[in-house]
Amino acid sequence: MTYSFRKLLILVAFFAFGSMANAQLPNEKFGKPSSMEWEFNGWGDAVNADAIILCKTMTATYQLSDQVFSNTQGSDFGFDNLQDFSKNEIDDSSILVKYEFRLRTKILKPEGAKHANVDITYYDPDNNKNVSFDELSDLKVRVFNKNEKGKVEKKNVNTASFVKERVDANYMVVHVVVPDVQAGSIIEYQYNITSPRPTYLYDWVFQDCIPTVRSKCDIEIPAFLQFKMNAPINKLIKSSVEVGHIAYDTNRTDMKKGKTCATNHYKIVGDYILPTDEKIAIFTSQILTPKVTPPVEMPQGSTHLIVK
Numbered sequence: 332m333t334y335s336f337r338k339l340l341i342l343v344a345f346f347a348f349g350s351m352a353n354a355q356l357p358n359e360k361f362g363k364p365s366s367m368e369w370e371f372n373g374w375g376d377a378v379n380a381d382a383i384i385l386c387k388t389m390t391a392t393y394q395l396s397d398q399v400f401s402n403t404q405g406s407d408f409g410f411d412n413l414q415d416f417s418k419n420e421i422d423d424s425s426i427l428v429k430y431e432f433r434l435r436t437k438i439l440k441p442e443g444a445k446h447a448n449v450d451i452t453y454y455d456p457d458n459n460k461n462v463s464f465d466e467l468s469d470l471k472v473r474v475f476n477k478n479e480k481g482k483v484e485k486k487n488v489n490t491a492s493f494v495k496e497r498v499d500a501n502y503m504v505v506h507v508v509v510p511d512v513q514a515g516s517i518i519e520y521q522y523n524i525t526s527p528r529p530t531y532l533y534d535w536v537f538q539d540c541i542p543t544v545r546s547k548c549d550i551e552i553p554a555f556l557q558f559k560m561n562a563p564i565n566k567l568i569k570s571s572v573e574v575g576h577i578a579y580d581t582n583r584t585d586m587k588k589g590k591t592c593a594t595n596h597y598k599i600v601g602d603y604i605l606p607t608d609e610k611i612a613i614f615t616s617q618i619l620t621p622k623v624t625p626p627v628e629m630p631q632g633s634t635h636l637i638v639k
Contacts, residue, residue, distance in 0.1 A: 356602065357385040357544055361433050364475055364483075364517045372439060376605060377542035381443030384543040384638065385517070387434040389535050392551040395579045395592055396425040426529040426553075432636060434520040436541075438512055446541055447474075447509040447518050450637040454526070455503040463527040470522040472509060486511065524635075529556060535614040537568060537601040539638050546601045548614055551575055554593045561615045567608060568601035 358365040368385050377383060438444055454465040472488040494506045509518055524533075535548040552558060560572075575596035599614050 359386055361519055361521055374603060380542050381440045382436060382438045382446035382541050384539055384541060385435040385437050386545045389548040390431040392429055392577060393553050394427040394429055428526040428529060430524040432522050436518050438514055438516045441514050444512040446638055447512040448639045449507045451505045452498060452502050452635045453524055454501060457497060457500045465524050465526040468523050472507060473519045474509060474511060475517040532616040533635050537563060538604050538606055540606055543604045548599050550597045551577060551594045554595060558616045563613060567604050570599045572597050
């Protein structure tokens, strides 16, 4: 990747034009809904909704071992020595993509209880032991309710009862069904996906079938991977990119210090999005110079996280 290409990446990670002025926003830290979220019942046309998504986030970063390149000579990898590193062969088996997904939904009306259920789709080829697959882990679901005295009560949902189903030869879906949901309930979901497919990134859909207060994806990509980033052009969504760094997982005992790799760090945030706002806003990526076989696509019309 040349310096000019890095500048091009920055330019195509375009910027949208602001969000609702002086709007209240939910707490992105999971585990304890804020007082704003307990009191919040929508805005504008959203006040008539059965349920709202308070916050949904995707964080993705790469995990690199020190065997990624054939000849790194123990040096850090940055934009200034990009040409030297381009001479190396990349061992894709030394690269993992680590995803963290979080979702918080509030039920506003009894008929909105159905929106507590979600589907999580992930890559897991059928009966093919020679193909790498994505691993879904650490799935946790909690339901928060307030009792007659206004005290918050938290209940952890037994995730072992969730049903897995094969979508097609390449994808599995976990049907998350949440019991004991009522008007006023707040439901939190969190899970991780570990993927050995460095040339593929999951799409991120900002809009859903119910209003969304905050939707955010945060992706940090090693500079040696050339992606075309297609962030959504939507006045409610803003994008930024900056240079960052991630540390290698060092396995060699002869290294005096851990190496780092320069990254393009993307942040795309959408606030107060209605299902009817303009066109559907989706953040997508496409590898420009894949070092390994490009993975299969997601099922047509689907995203990995669907709120029912």
